[in-house]
Amino acid sequence: MAIRTSRPGPQAPARGGSRRRRVPLRLLVPLLFLIALMAMLLLRGYVHSEILADHRISPEAAADKVPDEIKDGGPVIDTRGDKPQSLTIPDGRMVLTFDDGPDPEWTPKVLDVLKKHDAHAVFFVTGTMASRYPDLVERMVEEGHEVGLHTFNHPDLSLQSKDRIDWELSQTQLALTGAAGVRTSLFRPPYSSQAAAMDNKSWPVTEYIGDRGYITVVNTADSEDWRKPGVLEIIRRSTPKDGKGAVVLMHDSGGDRHQTVQALDRMLPDLKEKGYEFDNLTEALDAPSAHSPVTGVELWKGKAWVFLVQASDKITGVLVVGLAIVGFLVIARFVMMLVLSAVHARKVRRRGFAWGPPVTEPVSVLVPAYNEAKCIENTVRSLVASDHPIEIIVIDDGSTDGTARIVESLGLPNVRVVRQLNAGKPAALNRGVANARYDIIVMMDGDTVFEPTTVRELVQPFADPRVGAVAGNAKVGNKDKLIGAWQHIEYVMGFNLDRRMYDVLQCMPTIPGAVGAFRRSALERVGGMSDDTLAEDTDITMAIHRDGWKVVYAENARAWTEAPETVQQLWSQRYRWSYGTMQAIWKHRRALVDRGPSGRFGRVGLPFVSLFMVVAPLLAPLIDVFLIYGLVFGPTGKTILAWFGVLAIQAACAAYAFVLDREKLTPLLSLPLQQILYRQLMYVVLLQSWITALTGGRLRWQKLRRKGGVQAPPGAAAQPPLVDGRPVA
Template identity: 80%
Template sequence: MSDRSRRRGRAPKRRFPLRYLLPALLLVAMIAMLMLRGYVHSEIMADHRIQPEAATDKVPEKILDGGPVIDTREGQETSRSIADHKLVLTFDDGPDPEWTPKVLDVLKKHHAHAVFFVTGTMASRYPDLVHRMVEEGHEVGLHTFNHPDLSYQSTKRIDWELSQNQLALEGAAGVRTSLFRPPYSSFADAMDDKSWPVTKYIGSRGYITVVNNTDSEDWKRPGVDEIIKRATPHGGKGAIVLMHDSGGNRSQTVAALDRFLPDLQGEGYTFQNLTEALGIASAHTPVTGVELWKGKAWVYAVDASENITGVLVAGLAVIGVLVMGRFGLMLILSAAHARRVRKKGFAWGPPVTEPVSVLVPAYNEAKCIENTVRSLMLSEHPIEIIVIDDGSTDGTARIVENMRLPNVRVVRQHNAGKPAALNRGLANARFDLVVMMDGDTVFEPATVRELVQPFGDPRVGAVAGNAKVGNRDSLIGAWQHIEYVMGFNLDRRMYDILRCMPTIPGAVGAFRRSALEPIGGMSDDTLAEDTDVTMALHRDGWRVVYAEKARAWTEAPESVQQLWSQRYRWSYGTMQAIWKHRRALVERGPSGRFGRVGLPLVSLFMVLAPLLAPLIDIFLIYGVVFGPTEKTVIAWFGVLAIQVVCAAYAFRLDKERMTHLISLPLQQLLYRQLMYVVLLQSWITALTGGRLRWQKLRRTGTVGAAPGGLPQQRTASVRSDDRRPVG
């Protein structure tokens, strides 16, 4: 706390970590784009109620008996009709990307004008068509934003429908319009006591209401001849003709229009805009300045939402394929791995009984190191224990020395990082087989013995053990327990069969010194030295296998902050390792095999899939809000069911209790988002050339003796003639 904070008597404010900012903004932006798309597609604001017929006693007779153009502006109540031999073609519900261009082509072909009553949702999505309408001399009118029956709506909602419709028109064509057609409207004599107040209010907002007096009923698709018949007025009278350029298949409308226009032009009819037919000023008013830019910004935002949503849908398809493919591979290949291990008479080779050096790198592990060392003293396999104190400041080395245990040595060094500590341990190890573990991990008595048995096969250069979460009582611990059993160990079974194991876990792994020395030991080129060395061993021609019975119990992070720090390092380090070994993609031999099998799988399942995984939950929210809700929820639970099956199978293989799977649904909803933030931040760090330092997790020492530990200590002594001199 700063002196200023102390003087003021309050704690300093905690700032929002900047590393969360960009990932959070991107996630919010994706959700916002989806919300905008749902909003524009009328999937949340739509109101499909239609008012039944009502009384007409409040509607003036001159309106009921008048023409289809109703003007209630400035308190007046007048109506007008179209003069003889003049037709005003009107098209509702567009623009439509398929049918509106065809309608416009026919109108242009026959030199006719029309009025298009567009909805705000369609105009926002297809602004180029609205612009074309205006450019080719047609008039555009409002048909509301979401196409509701306005007699059900409040004046506030009516104002919103009009203003949003105008906003889309301004952005698309740079004009405002004074023409309006109510959804579900008909002839003037259909005006009733429910719709008349709306018409009066619309007029008070400066709009002319346009209904029709000739309905082609093309929406019924009665056939081209019938559409022409219904659209043709009798006795040379003028009319406003209702047609549609959207809302379904309008092929009959287009075909009828191509015959209707020349036929009636031959009879002396002209096809004009409404204001041309009435002889009044144009309905369009150009907009400039702020209003124009507001409209353009709206259109650009909608266009961006459509494009981004398309990308997200493609991403969802990719993650769907990856998830299903990974689950399929895991189930099939894990079953094959289990059959191989359980096969009667299966053995890697002669039993491995030679002594093993166990390296324990430790930095400030005072709370855990005693449990770690004591668990090793119960080992059923002869071992020597080397604790490499990497410049600890909490007395870690002194604790081990004060235990005064046989076959336990402490090697001290200045703080240089885990890879350097492991290399120091290698230099002091007496035996060719070396087990590496973390300073917060405890082994079962059989762990070392099970871990080194695959070395009976001389082709095996390294063995991955089965890391288990010891502190699984908290919610975060339970989630990591599921992840370790399902996401890590089931994966390792799959990678073992494919012979491209990407990582020997730092908590429990074994190596041949003779395999490590040619590749330079543990490298500090990346933050994931365990992944780096594993890939290097593959490229050098060694087999890397998985020993599921070699269980180690480790302390997983207990807070979101600690979990974030750990996974950030893992993700970034994995990306560094993939990049470091990228040449394996084009090399021959074992390196090329790993490069063309292992690297793509690791990139897909460990880098790309977690980055896209939140899309599953984002589209769940989208589907629940905008629909189709039922199908979306069923699809999400379908994916969850597949995950439950895989998790249950993994728990069965590891002989774990199924009760921990209760938290799996919540893990899928929340844990994925954290992993997304971690991985995205790793990408940002990599692309910007940033460097991430080693981060020490705060330990609590909650993981004590491993399950299955013996009740009494058993010292696995090493005969003096088995020892090698320290190099």
């Protein structure tokens, strides 16, 4: 697994003016993957008669247009020539026919009985079953039986158009070709009985079938084994009178056929003793074989069809397992978040709770900034209004929009600007740490604003000497638009409930870049911020865990960040997050074998992050894929009920998260739409990240365009800043 990054750098201008834009490979591959996934499901539904199936049965009609020689004739009807012919089976010969198969359970038992008694038969297979069980069709042909067509998915052809009839025939022949390498000229219409039952609706179909080169085979004796009347009754109905020849209708599929198998095992030897021969149709009529070999392109088309059907069934089976896995993971995560978040809230909100003596010493706040001209003033002014003694260091990382000049022109106390050539955020933060005066270091983004109490709340856990880092409560500041509201739900429900859960489990995976604090000694022991990954916040958090420090969550340390306001910017941000998280997991994979107290993160945190942040989201689209499939092809009612059930669980978790964070519940009105649209975007982003990681692609830092729409909290500027605990004029 090759995972690489590249630092930002100047891009060469396009030559020759505008260039034709192409879809990037890492965007095209996820799209093709999802299309292939849906295609496999559609193919599976097609061969399982869930798509294009027609279960209507035509009522009886008049029969005045059916020739008398057909109605009074035998069970074999040949309309291939100018004049229809009716053929009967010679006396002493029986043609056993089996409809609706092959069936994986009962067809092998029927074949075993026929082989045991040296008997041949005709199997009228459906294309759906032949496609799914080609090995049984091949066995039929190899053991000397004949195979006929029984349509693809068993519709009443008298209700179908000629195009639909052609389609049913061609698709079934394709399945037969792929399974056994032969074509057949035998056909039996679904819902047919004896020739005398032919009417004005079925007769035109029979004529058309003859024009297409097929012989229609009905029956003279119906065992009615599908009714399960008992073994003796099946034998009685199947046995012809006075030694006459017969075509016997039986079934090797469509339900429990144990009575059919038992009846065959008793009937075959008994009737053989009476002189009957059990032949396939052409043997009984002394006619050329109904089978003809297929070669060349047509044979390979058939084999390709069977291969795709087999693949679709196997892939669907894997998808069902994946759906079960993701369902378990989603429910387990919800339960854990609800239970452990309640435990966390009860712990930190109980009367008298404290991490230790109040932390009052000054801290350093680092603000890495790259082209943050629209945001930086709001950010710095919010920090100056802090009620905790701080120094503010703005590290200008080679900005070209005058970010540093804006900060300097404000003339605010205890605010320093450090300039450097563009080297990336990790380098900027390390430069800030080197210039910081104090042992507790707060880090934030240049597009974020703090409340006056944020820093104080953020640093209180450092009263515990075992704490090496603290995660704050990042919130979306620009949530007035729909895409912002969706991210607001995600931040409150996903990120902050997760952090409460991970806090209780003592395996916090990420200190958010928007609001986090570190003990200087903890940073120095792990080598500071690293540019090995695009998720330097996750990387440093995992490193601090592995060094034996505690990482905790401060729910009241609220920071308001500017979330992306366009789909393209959101895509860029989440793509970097997802890919960077994968990089961090891969970088710290050896945490799985760490021992001692530092090994807790490897034993608990790393598997949880991998399951809940990488594997489960990757499999989560299965819920929506099967939702679409169920809505279109059924069972629609159950599918809708299941989806609303999952939505209700998510809504309950979201509402609980909003209550814990003391947020208004109004944004949750957009939760259903978020599930339909927003999550799909996140799925594709994660899939693209997987492809980038597995192929070893390079991903650049992508600067998001900010609008500076997040303002300092009301009243923040009116409060004087504190230095060493004293107001500064």
